[in-house]
Amino acid sequence: MSEKSKRVEFVKGSRAFNRRETLKLGLLGAASLAMPAVVRAEDPVLHVASLFDLTGNLNIYGIQEMNVSRYAIESINAAGGVLGKKLMLHEYDTQSKIELYSRYAQEVGANDQISAVVGCFTGASREAARPVLSRNKKLLFFPTIDEGGECDKYCFMQGTDCVQQEGPLLDWAIKNGGKKIYVVAADYIYGHVANAWTKSLAEAKGASLVGTEFIPLDVSDFSATIRRIQAAKPDVIMSNLVGNNHVAFYRQFAAAGLNKSIRIVSPVFGLGNEEKVLSPAEGAGIVVAYSYFEGLDNPENKAFLEGFRKKFPEAGVIADAPAQVWNGWHQWKMAVEAAGSTEIDKVVEALEKAAPFAGPAGPVRLDPQSHRNIQNVHLAQVTDKQSYEIIEKFEQVAPTREVVGAGTCDLTGKDKTSHRMINPKF
Amino acid sequence: MDAFVVIAVSVVTAIATLILISAGLAVIFGLMRVVNMAHGEFLMVGALTTTSLVLKLHVPWWLAMMAAPFVGGAIGGLMEILLISRIYQRHLVDTLLITFGISLIMFQLAVDIFGTTPPGIETPLGALTVGSYAFPAYTLVLLVSAVVMLLGLYLLFTRTKYGLLARATAQNPAMALALGVPAKRINFITFTLGCALASFGGAVLAPMISVSPSLGQAFVGQAFMTVVIAGPAFITGTLLSAILLGGVSNGLSQGLTTLWGLTGLFAMAIIILRFRPLGVSSSWKRGL
Numbered sequence: 001m002s003e004k005s006k007r008v009e010f011v012k013g014s015r016a017f018n019r020r021e022t023l024k025l026g027l028l029g030a031a032s033l034a035m036p037a038v039v040r041a042e043d044p045v046l047h048v049a050s051l052f053d054l055t056g057n058l059n060i061y062g063i064q065e066m067n068v069s070r071y072a073i074e075s076i077n078a079a080g081g082v083l084g085k086k087l088m089l090h091e092y093d094t095q096s097k098i099e100l101y102s103r104y105a106q107e108v109g110a111n112d113q114i115s116a117v118v119g120c121f122t123g124a125s126r127e128a129a130r131p132v133l134s135r136n137k138k139l140l141f142f143p144t145i146d147e148g149g150e151c152d153k154y155c156f157m158q159g160t161d162c163v164q165q166e167g168p169l170l171d172w173a174i175k176n177g178g179k180k181i182y183v184v185a186a187d188y189i190y191g192h193v194a195n196a197w198t199k200s201l202a203e204a205k206g207a208s209l210v211g212t213e214f215i216p217l218d219v220s221d222f223s224a225t226i227r228r229i230q231a232a233k234p235d236v237i238m239s240n241l242v243g244n245n246h247v248a249f250y251r252q253f254a255a256a257g258l259n260k261s262i263r264i265v266s267p268v269f270g271l272g273n274e275e276k277v278l279s280p281a282e283g284a285g286i287v288v289a290y291s292y293f294e295g296l297d298n299p300e301n302k303a304f305l306e307g308f309r310k311k312f313p314e315a316g317v318i319a320d321a322p323a324q325v326w327n328g329w330h331q332w333k334m335a336v337e338a339a340g341s342t343e344i345d346k347v348v349e350a351l352e353k354a355a356p357f358a359g360p361a362g363p364v365r366l367d368p369q370s371h372r373n374i375q376n377v378h379l380a381q382v383t384d385k386q387s388y389e390i391i392e393k394f395e396q397v398a399p400t401r402e403v404v405g406a407g408t409c410d411l412t413g414k415d416k417t418s419h420r421m422i423n424p425k426f
Numbered sequence: 427m428d429a430f431v432v433i434a435v436s437v438v439t440a441i442a443t444l445i446l447i448s449a450g451l452a453v454i455f456g457l458m459r460v461v462n463m464a465h466g467e468f469l470m471v472g473a474l475t476t477t478s479l480v481l482k483l484h485v486p487w488w489l490a491m492m493a494a495p496f497v498g499g500a501i502g503g504l505m506e507i508l509l510i511s512r513i514y515q516r517h518l519v520d521t522l523l524i525t526f527g528i529s530l531i532m533f534q535l536a537v538d539i540f541g542t543t544p545p546g547i548e549t550p551l552g553a554l555t556v557g558s559y560a561f562p563a564y565t566l567v568l569l570v571s572a573v574v575m576l577l578g579l580y581l582l583f584t585r586t587k588y589g590l591l592a593r594a595t596a597q598n599p600a601m602a603l604a605l606g607v608p609a610k611r612i613n614f615i616t617f618t619l620g621c622a623l624a625s626f627g628g629a630v631l632a633p634m635i636s637v638s639p640s641l642g643q644a645f646v647g648q649a650f651m652t653v654v655i656a657g658p659a660f661i662t663g664t665l666l667s668a669i670l671l672g673g674v675s676n677g678l679s680q681g682l683t684t685l686w687g688l689t690g691l692f693a694m695a696i697i698i699l700r701f702r703p704l705g706v707s708s709s710w711k712r713g714l
């Protein structure tokens with residue numbers, strides 16, 4: 001059909017603007033919306049998104065992460081934005097429901113304006129969102145500590161892994177407690193993989209596991225576990241217990257008087273503000289390992305906290321994951337500026353080459369092979385005032401590239417086009 | 427020998443815990459046939475009342491626990507007047523939806539008021555030692571509370587006028603009404619009582635668990651299971667049901683692992699329902 005006759009027909013049609021014409025117009029409109037941003041008029045802002053649980057039972061983590069996400073975007077904007085453009089944060093409340101992670105990931109995936117996401121909390125939520133985001137060429141920065149296995153060119157793991165946390169913890173435990181270790185771990189993938197690492201790291205350091213117990217996530221009666229611990233008489237307990245129900249373990253452990261004779265070390269205690277939930281007497285003495293603690297004394301952390309308290313005076317303690325949200329947005333910003341574009345492959349390349357970012361826990365530098373951060377890890381002990389006292393600092397601890405029982409991930413070599421999760425075997 | 431004592435205490439405590447978390451639900455379901463989906467949230471109200479009173483107003487823990495059922499009862503009573511009483515005669519099923527909606531509202535309100543991880547209170551009374559084992563002395567408080575709760579309910583429903591009328595209303599509402607029983611008032615008291623019991627259960631458990639707005643969701647499943655297994659006799663049935671479920675699950679936890687304990691709980695529930703689809707007390711002559 002020639003251009004001319006088309007126009008004629010359109011004019012003719014417009015006399016009685018029928019349904020088919022309306023439909024065509026609608027499709028035309030939709031098609032133009034779906035065009036890449038470059039084709040349309042230049043967008044004056046850069047769009048980014050966060051998926052966190054603001055409601056539902058996981059909001060103990062999600063609310064603070066979203067707060068820091070807002071704060072990071074605001075402070076990047078205040079400093080002039082990225083590539084001279086302001087950032088606009090699209091907030092998605094995933095309501096602690098896995099299906100909403102998939103749905104919102106679809107929504108972000110279909111939105112051509114959004115180029116990067118900092119979000120998700122549990123490994124399961126990440127695995128609901130990540131494949132969708134990755135397929136649609138959206139970068140994902142995942143702020144939580146995790147057990148490893150992620151091997152996706154478009155995904156960056158901000159938190160420390162099991163080796164980065166448990167290595168220092170076990171060193172401390174063997175030196176200050178003893179060599180007999182009892183493991184209590186949450187009965188899901190994290191707990192099992194973490195336990196596999198505990199076992200191999202402990203044996204390499206000459207310690208032994210005198211008991212291992214996996215606890216289903218909905219259990220909050222620990223009387224059987226506590227009896228077994230007393231029978232095994234360990235020097236130290238390695239706790240990989242997760243979630244609100246499991247906080248009861250520390251309470252019942254203290255109620256049986258065991259906290260006076262057996263030390264607890266944990267790479268996950270504190271993620272949900274356990275130190276505030278427990279009374280001062282119950283929590284005191286538990287040793288944890290994270291990259292970030294509010295009490296870190298450095299200028300970056302001081303500025304970070306000052307700005308955050310000004311924006312959210314009531315928001316409570318910042319744990320490791322929210323601080324990683326801050327790192328994620330800033331590492332992304334540095335990479336976009338180095339790449340001069342938000343085009344995903346260029347940004348990934350820039351991220352892999354990026355200089356360290358001076359975060360509130362010290363420098364964070366991306367390990368290109370694993371897409372994880374080489375970062376400082378701090379050991380801290382819960383005080384009798386429900387806070388942390390830093391007791392040891394491990395500078396620039398490297399993540400592992402190994403996935404338990406399933407080989408390695410190398411995103412600059414054999415896995416450079418990988419968009420998958422390598423399932424650990426245990 | 428010392429291990430045996432510790433295991434026995436632990437099993438009995440598990441049974442007491444099931445009674446404490448399910449008695450309120452059992453009363454409301456047994457007498458009104460209303461399934462209170464907000465039951466878990468009333469456990470939470472009781473627990474949060476206790477921790478708040480202890481931490482903010484420095485009330486002794488046992489006094490705070492006594493106050494909890496009044497708070498829960500007040501909220502429950504209000505809910506009955508405003509919502510439940512208006513719908514339940516005609517549309518029993520709608521009460522599911524209404525109470526579920528209320529549970530969501532109560533959860534979110536609790537998050538808004540207390541935050542997601544409010545501070546808890548530690549277990550009072552210290553530890554008891556048996557041979558080479560130690561266990562929290564407070565578990566005995568759980569045990570006594572459960573016994574007092576069941577005994578109190580039994581006396582209430584056998585020795586008081588309200589108890590008699592409530593049972594009459596439950597057995598034959600139309601006849602009770604015709605004979606001049608103020609059914610509306612009776613239902614109001616029953617619902618309030620159920621909510622108060624739930625809050626008391628939550629309050630007594632508070633020093634042993636982590637108290638947060640999501641506490642209800644953690645316990646409501648077990649409470650429902652206990653009530654369903656109990657069947658029509660809402661006091662003695664609940665007792666037997668708690669003994670079976672709590673005994674099996676904690677016994678397996680002690681002997682094998684916690685996972686086996688949880689599996690045993692569900693397996694036990696399935697087996698009982700296979701042979702007694704209406705609950706363990708379905709064939710009993712007298713229903714209390």
